[in-house]
Amino acid sequence: MSTELTFSQIEKYAGVKTAAAGGRADILATMKTAGMRGRGGAGFPVSVKWNLAAAATGPDKFIVCNADEGEPGTFKDRLILSEYADIVFDGMTIAAIAVGAAKGILYLRGEYVYLLNDLEAVLARRREDGMLGQNAAGREGFDFDIDIRMGSGAYVCGEETALIESLEGNRGEPRNRPPFPVDTGYRGRPTVVNNVETLAWAACIFAKGAEWFNGLGTEKSVGLKLLSISGDCANPGVYEFPLGVSIADVLTAVGAENSKAVQVGGASGLCIPACQFDRKIAFEDVATGGSVIVFGADRDMLDVVDNFMEFFVEESCGQCTPCREGNEKLLEGVQMLAAGKCSMKYLKELCSLGKTMQVASKCGLGQSSPNAFLSVVEHFSDEILGRTEGSNA
Amino acid sequence: MTDNINDSDRAPKAQRGQVIDKPDGVDAIGAQITITIDDNEIKVPMGTTILEAAKTAGIHIPTLCHHEDLCVAGVCRVCVVEVEGQRALQASCAYPITSPLNIKTHTPQVRRARRHVIDLLLSKHYGECYACFRNNNCELQSLAKEYGVDFFRFGHPEKPMFEKDHSSYSVVRDMNKCVLCRRCVRTCIDLQEVGVLEAANRSNETTIETFQDRPLGDVVCINCGQCINRCPTGALTANDPTDEVWAAIDDPKKHVTLQTAPSPRAGIGECFGLEPGTPMTFEMNTAVRQCGFDKVFDTNFTADLTIIEEGTELLLRLYKALVEKDETVALPQFTSCSPGWVKFIEHFYPEMLPNMSSAKSPQQMFGALIKTFYAEHHGIDPADIVSVALMPCSAKKFECNRPEMTDSGYKDVDYGLTTRELAKMISEAGIHLPDMPKGDFDAPFGEATGSGVIFGATGGVMEAALRTVIELVCGVKVEDLFEHANILPIRGFEGARMVELPIENVGPVPAVLQSLVPSWDWLKGATLKVGVCHGTANAKKVLDDIKAGGAFSECHFIEFMACPGGCLGGGGQPIPTTPEIRQARAKAIYAEDEAYGIRKSHENPVVWELYEKFLTDGPCGHISHKLLHTTYTARGKYL
Numbered sequence A: 001m002s003t004e005l006t007f008s009q010i011e012k013y014a015g016v017k018t019a020a021a022g023g024r025a026d027i028l029a030t031m032k033t034a035g036m037r038g039r040g041g042a043g044f045p046v047s048v049k050w051n052l053a054a055a056a057t058g059p060d061k062f063i064v065c066n067a068d069e070g071e072p073g074t075f076k077d078r079l080i081l082s083e084y085a086d087i088v089f090d091g092m093t094i095a096a097i098a099v100g101a102a103k104g105i106l107y108l109r110g111e112y113v114y115l116l117n118d119l120e121a122v123l124a125r126r127r128e129d130g131m132l133g134q135n136a137a138g139r140e141g142f143d144f145d146i147d148i149r150m151g152s153g154a155y156v157c158g159e160e161t162a163l164i165e166s167l168e169g170n171r172g173e174p175r176n177r178p179p180f181p182v183d184t185g186y187r188g189r190p191t192v193v194n195n196v197e198t199l200a201w202a203a204c205i206f207a208k209g210a211e212w213f214n215g216l217g218t219e220k221s222v223g224l225k226l227l228s229i230s231g232d233c234a235n236p237g238v239y240e241f242p243l244g245v246s247i248a249d250v251l252t253a254v255g256a257e258n259s260k261a262v263q264v265g266g267a268s269g270l271c272i273p274a275c276q277f278d279r280k281i282a283f284e285d286v287a288t289g290g291s292v293i294v295f296g297a298d299r300d301m302l303d304v305v306d307n308f309m310e311f312f313v314e315e316s317c318g319q320c321t322p323c324r325e326g327n328e329k330l331l332e333g334v335q336m337l338a339a340g341k342c343s344m345k346y347l348k349e350l351c352s353l354g355k356t357m358q359v360a361s362k363c364g365l366g367q368s369s370p371n372a373f374l375s376v377v378e379h380f381s382d383e384i385l386g387r388t389e390g391s392n393a
Numbered sequence B: 001m002t003d004n005i006n007d008s009d010r011a012p013k014a015q016r017g018q019v020i021d022k023p024d025g026v027d028a029i030g031a032q033i034t035i036t037i038d039d040n041e042i043k044v045p046m047g048t049t050i051l052e053a054a055k056t057a058g059i060h061i062p063t064l065c066h067h068e069d070l071c072v073a074g075v076c077r078v079c080v081v082e083v084e085g086q087r088a089l090q091a092s093c094a095y096p097i098t099s100p101l102n103i104k105t106h107t108p109q110v111r112r113a114r115r116h117v118i119d120l121l122l123s124k125h126y127g128e129c130y131a132c133f134r135n136n137n138c139e140l141q142s143l144a145k146e147y148g149v150d151f152f153r154f155g156h157p158e159k160p161m162f163e164k165d166h167s168s169y170s171v172v173r174d175m176n177k178c179v180l181c182r183r184c185v186r187t188c189i190d191l192q193e194v195g196v197l198e199a200a201n202r203s204n205e206t207t208i209e210t211f212q213d214r215p216l217g218d219v220v221c222i223n224c225g226q227c228i229n230r231c232p233t234g235a236l237t238a239n240d241p242t243d244e245v246w247a248a249i250d251d252p253k254k255h256v257t258l259q260t261a262p263s264p265r266a267g268i269g270e271c272f273g274l275e276p277g278t279p280m281t282f283e284m285n286t287a288v289r290q291c292g293f294d295k296v297f298d299t300n301f302t303a304d305l306t307i308i309e310e311g312t313e314l315l316l317r318l319y320k321a322l323v324e325k326d327e328t329v330a331l332p333q334f335t336s337c338s339p340g341w342v343k344f345i346e347h348f349y350p351e352m353l354p355n356m357s358s359a360k361s362p363q364q365m366f367g368a369l370i371k372t373f374y375a376e377h378h379g380i381d382p383a384d385i386v387s388v389a390l391m392p393c394s395a396k397k398f399e400c401n402r403p404e405m406t407d408s409g410y411k412d413v414d415y416g417l418t419t420r421e422l423a424k425m426i427s428e429a430g431i432h433l434p435d436m437p438k439g440d441f442d443a444p445f446g447e448a449t450g451s452g453v454i455f456g457a458t459g460g461v462m463e464a465a466l467r468t469v470i471e472l473v474c475g476v477k478v479e480d481l482f483e484h485a486n487i488l489p490i491r492g493f494e495g496a497r498m499v500e501l502p503i504e505n506v507g508p509v510p511a512v513l514q515s516l517v518p519s520w521d522w523l524k525g526a527t528l529k530v531g532v533c534h535g536t537a538n539a540k541k542v543l544d545d546i547k548a549g550g551a552f553s554e555c556h557f558i559e560f561m562a563c564p565g566g567c568l569g570g571g572g573q574p575i576p577t578t579p580e581i582r583q584a585r586a587k588a589i590y591a592e593d594e595a596y597g598i599r600k601s602h603e604n605p606v607v608w609e610l611y612e613k614f615l616t617d618g619p620c621g622h623i624s625h626k627l628l629h630t631t632y633t634a635r636g637k638y639l
Ligand SMILES: Cc1cc2nc3c(=O)[nH]c(=O)nc-3n(C[C@H](O)[C@H](O)[C@H](O)COP(=O)(O)O)c2cc1C
Pocket: A037, A038, A039, A040, A041, A042, A043, A044, A066, A067, A068, A069, A070, A071, A155, A156, A157, A158, A159, A160, A161, A193, A194, A195, A196, A198, A199, A363, A364, A365
């Protein structure tokens, strides 16, 4: 189930037409006014990213739409692509005009291959309508087209530099940053990587105006956000909220009662206990790429972390030490806790290791993989330590 | 020497680190940026990494996956530092400075992270230092010491997880000791363009594998051992024959000879704590005798012989091509003394094998002579001779086991020892090498020239060849053209280089060559073009250039060395290896050359004696062809 999304009110091509009429400088100025931050999770200001890529010299710049959507509990990008693909392509086209790119790539999660035919059909129609190809959107000399490339199935390939490696036909492993993709991206050229939702909102911003967008949300987190809500609730689905919405309000909307905790931001996100349900979903408080998983009173929080840690042990690319080895240690720790065999001393060592992983891992995966472990240890120590009684004096 | 990083195309690109580019649009390359590092303000050029900057400020940051010869990986995370304004720590080896930064290199958070990285690595590291070839020479061990590891915070494996791979004649792999720094992977791809090693699987199942996880002996490895020299741990070692060599020494019936190549002398001191570039030639002779070898010979002797044979072959090719207009003659001629290079061309450019000189390497020429000429003249049954070669090289171990290397009727060379292995034998014998009195080489193969010595450095073979060709063809002294007979334009460490030498005048043809060429007149006014390259990644560039009809296709003669720096940087040399260490070894080699009374191969009297008494039909004659020349196998991707 889902709420009525703003996207349904947006005419296809509308955003591109406004943007194309204005031109590069206008687009960048509008995005600056809109003040949107990326919807993929990291929340990097979109106008800054576009400006950096626009400032880079040389031809061959790329716009990559990140539709890898691998974070457990997210499915909002899938919904957008199946129902509002045109708006996403509008957003890519606008970004291309802004930075001077001639090529767009939609990096589609492997499991979404069933969307491929429809998406290709949309692209074909856009070519016929003059929205892609030579002098696209009626702009002299703007030869922009979009390719679809299938993802390889690895979660880490959603990380922008691993995604680029994967596009180049390599092992999907994150790169060292800096240099960033806006400077040295796909094939070494300046590349903008944006989330599906980010690009869709960009199209809305040009259709409805920057002021409309920045009038919503909080001061630091403007605009609307889609949340994929799953877990122990009556009405899971994709919902649209202004940023700054409280967790309690979200829970009410989805019909979740007696919730014990909410995992915001997927496996790599934070686990928020009931006593903190007044916290806001916003970049300045609890940030999320869109995943919200509700845990009811009966959930075993150790099971929850066990699942997440297994996920990370599965998904780490394995190049850097803290993540490759650290996740395994944390998973072992969870299993020791479950068996009542983890001493307080060792648990402390593991928490300290988790903090190291957050700062010393090479990419966002390893930097966020200990989050769930650390927040469960912090907020549910009674529940998880209960099992150590007797076995550790 | 890392100029070859970014355009190798044989190996999977993903296995390469990312090269750090200066940011686009900044035309301030070379511009200075002021940074603060542990409260020291310093100025560094744009694009300098934090690690390099710290070094210039005299601040030590520990590293593991970083290596000066290789592109950036940034995977071990032991070099992390705090950069003000950034939430996460940054890998200093991978962070190019493009704006003023405030850096702290040893905050509590940094120290904790480093300790954790070491603890995590040790939790997967199966090995006992006292039973490890890298004991006291291991970067993981040093890190553990530096960070005061006194217990295994996250456990320690109790049994091995991988079987050792002994399949290769040259390299032994023990993945139980691997820390996944990927230096070997980058070496094999970036420096050598071979690419038989790659990271396979993901997460905690990541391993370094060969193609299809086959034994190393069954893949297209060229045995160069460059990966051994860059492995921080004991995961990669050379195939060590010292037990067999000791057994031969201890067997009174056996006559054990050791021939010693020029590069080990320039390096072996490093195994005894001496500064790189401290030559130990004559101390080593004494030590070797004390170990129990019956004779110690100088491989430089057959280096001189190689020059005569290979030089004659070149002149014959040129004569056929230029005078007899024989279009089937393959030019440029390629040198053939580096067995890693030989295997490289056999695998990857088999169609160019006709360009290879048929001359054996000095090691194998020597082996063939010891069990024939030497045995005969000293009344020793060749079956009782155990011929050992001290080489800077791991590929020599493969070379001496090639089935075609039995022209003496026996295995021409029985064992190849690396510099590291001989150092171990010397230590085992209770000898501290630097304290040894000096001793000479044994006759009859003790006489050598400076030209033989410089075989150890990239460009050395070519310089030696030019010294001889200039004198034999032009009838002038090398000294008339180049001060002190040092042909400086051919020296240096540039990956691939070319030199042109106009032949203005020609002299008379020396007696030994008169049966082959009547006169040199056809060379008058010609320009001899020669090339030099080292590291097989550069070899690939040169070969591709030749195929494309580029500048190198106009060369007459090209020296190829598999290892960066030439033999002095060989896979059997002391570890570590860096550009500075290789430069220091090169300096020692060129100094030794200058110290020789005779500097030119063709002036080695014993070489001519050998032609008189034994190789009686002269250079490139039948006898020499049987003993001193060989053939190659077009392997392609097969073994
Ligand atoms: C492990 C990992 C997985 C990621 N997966 C995705 C993903 O599936 N989709 C996505 O849009 N961003 C993902 N990201 C974030 C991207 O790296 C990048 O920040 C984002 O695509 C930028 O787009 P935005 O600025 O529009 O949010 C992931 C990051 C990490 C570290």
